[in-house]
Amino acid sequence: MSIIEKAASRIDRQRSAATAVPASPAEASVAHAVLADSPAVAETVIHDTVVHEPVHAIPAAPAIGNEQPAMPKFTTRRVELDLARMRELGMVTAAGGRTPLLEDFRIIKRPLLQRAFGERSPAGKPGNLIMVTSSLPGEGKTYTAINLAMSIAMELDHTVLLVDADVARPSVLRTLGLPNQRGLMDILVDDKLDMADVMLRTNVDTLSILPAGTSTPRATELLASSTMSNLVSEIANRYPDRVVIFDSPPLLLTSESRVLASHMGQIVMVVEAQTTTQHAVKEALSQIEGFGNVNLIYNKTRDLPGIEETYDYHYG
Template identity: 70%
Template structure:
């Protein structure tokens, strides 16, 4: 059975109340109140006289490291909690419990044994067929939930370079990021990566918009960057917030580098045709999962259901 057949068999455009989840699906239900859209160097020591060349090199290296030091930003965790996002400071909530269920199979696959020809499983792309289905909400919450793990760190990458929204969702101003690294060979990733007051979470912003975004994401430079990100730290999981599959070609080329893909589907809004067409673009990609959002589980209520297949 193809990816489309397997995935499409788990989605019905009729009322989800009439559509039971598959027996092997991991399902979580989020109250509507929890899913409100988020708002939009010290001087170097004097060189020893016997080794001036070495000292000069060390000083230059120190200056480079200082220039490339990663910046730290403060996430307003109270504001994030009020906006319906997962935070450790927000106490135990149904939203937090649901994302604990969602992340577990992804973490397991992230570090499972793989063939040398397969993409690293710790590279996880969050996408959707169309805008407005909740992919950034899911990407941020998944990253925040995994950041609570004792044995893992998270890098959240805003790869929706045409319409970046990760920083806005987190209440941060626009910054240099992914596109700037791909455009400037002299720019190091550490110069644009943002550490946060959540010690296990870092962010790589989308950066400056470019009309050559598709070609940059499909380049050998991007491939090398993604592999470096995946392999630099053995405990790291990388979450990519991707563009919608049916609006741009960027998500398709990004998917070719990913080890896992999560596609967000909005209930009673996204058509089966859109879902099937989006999944067709992912043919050949392994570990494609579906997140079914805003399904009506009970009359008069809305929730988010998460299905993995």
């Protein structure tokens, strides 16, 4: 007698016995073990009763009309910014109260916002794409990009996407105390990735972050590609209230910053007071000669006695 026939015979005996004398726990356990040895029998547990059923092919769910099976959906990840830590580091936060730094960035952002949503010429780049750069490292460009993004996020009518585009030396997430994540470079390399797969929403409802992503030696070529042009167009135009801040590499160290500038509607260059030489500033400005709407932020000035570091904003 085959295993299947033995199992079927055992089921018949159990059904007959069930109407007379309940099986003991030991007997039920033995029956369960025997039936489990058969590859043609599957088990379904209903409350405390073990029911054994022959295995059949499971038919696909019937389609309703032309309805297609649901595809998996990607959800944007959420991260928590430590706003108390940011305040301790001297950054702009909505709960930080009225500070000189907050007032400085209120002055800085206003003309940028006016141009971001002003009338654009047919050949002009979107004004809501703003690149923050510097001549050399250490002048405060990342600090400025984050504070500018936080200040604009406080607006009632605008949202902000902060992009870490310093792909050779990303520092936005590190400055904010967040771990490295996939981001911009991964989207440009892998056409199966979408913005929603890598964009980070934050506990500041109007602020999202796009990390730099995985480092690659082809960063300049990727930033100059049609894929990047399409991505920039998408993030500039998807939401009419969005401002996009790009933290760019320094102009005098990499070629990525000049390529990135070609996509931008506005450029902000941070100059460290009493440190950056006039020659470095002129050389950096020559790298973006021909681009419109170039502005300077003079950083770390101490012009007034008793006043801590302030920011002074000038048009280039």
